[in-house]
Amino acid sequence: DAGVIQSPRHEVTEMGQEVTLRCKPISGHDYLFWYRQTMMRGLELLIYFNNNVPIDDSGMPEDRFSAKMPNASFSTLKIQPSEPRDSAVYFCASSSHGRVKYEQYFGPGTRLTVT
Amino acid sequence: AQSVTQLDSHVSVSEGTPVLLRCNYSSSYSPSLFWYVQHPNKGLQLLLKYTSAATLVKGINGFEAEFKKSETSFHLTKPSALMSDADEYFCVVIDPGTASKLTFGTGTRLQVTL
Numbered sequence: 001d002a003g004v005i006q007s008p009r010h011e012v013t014e015m016g017q018e019v020t021l022r023c024k025p026i027s028g029h030d031y032l033f034w035y036r037q038t039m040m041r042g043l044e045l046l047i048y049f050n051n052n053v054p055i056d057d058s059g060m061p062e063d064r065f066s067a068k069m070p071n072a073s074f075s076t077l078k079i080q081p082s083e084p085r086d087s088a089v090y091f092c093a094s095s096s097h098g099r100v101k102y103e104q105y106f107g108p109g110t111r112l113t114v115t
Numbered sequence: 116a117q118s119v120t121q122l123d124s125h126v127s128v129s130e131g132t133p134v135l136l137r138c139n140y141s142s143s144y145s146p147s148l149f150w151y152v153q154h155p156n157k158g159l160q161l162l163l164k165y166t167s168a169a170t171l172v173k174g175i176n177g178f179e180a181e182f183k184k185s186e187t188s189f190h191l192t193k194p195s196a197l198m199s200d201a202d203e204y205f206c207v208v209i210d211p212g213t214a215s216k217l218t219f220g221t222g223t224r225l226q227v228t229l
Binding site: 004031033042043044045048050055056091093095097103104106107108109 | 213216218
């Protein structure tokens, strides 16, 4: 299995631009998670999906952030408009409670820099 | 609410000596706890997990952790450090209600010297 795939690996954009991060979970996993990692706040859960349905988005910082999961093999995290304080590493993870419960498999992350 | 506290932000050991990374937890329930390792510019990898079975948990790469309820601790140990163990380590607790939401500690960066 290829593991969780994220793209792009690096993104540099100017303030005010729209940014879209992409994630392909491991095939057969029914949970998908988006995390953000910063020096100040560490690793934070932003939102997670179960069977393509958003379950908890209480970690999404504000309305500029949105996430979708149109099908079981693809999810996006969008920031519009982006701001310098959004600069962070964004991780996607997936898991399957039907197999190894609790274990989340992480992608390599997208390093976002907003100038 | 569940939380974990990693007591050291940096730990430095010599190659071949024991490793101890400390983690205390706070939980209203019997917690499920994990240790993850983060490789530079890569994602996180699960080292080991405690889910109310045996209190001494063995993981990958020779690491193990012991759940001590009386001390509310879940310290990560390894008998003999390798240079390749130098990474950042996170203690993590899971929300028992959802069995999905992870709360991460602040991380401990392990340095291994010759």
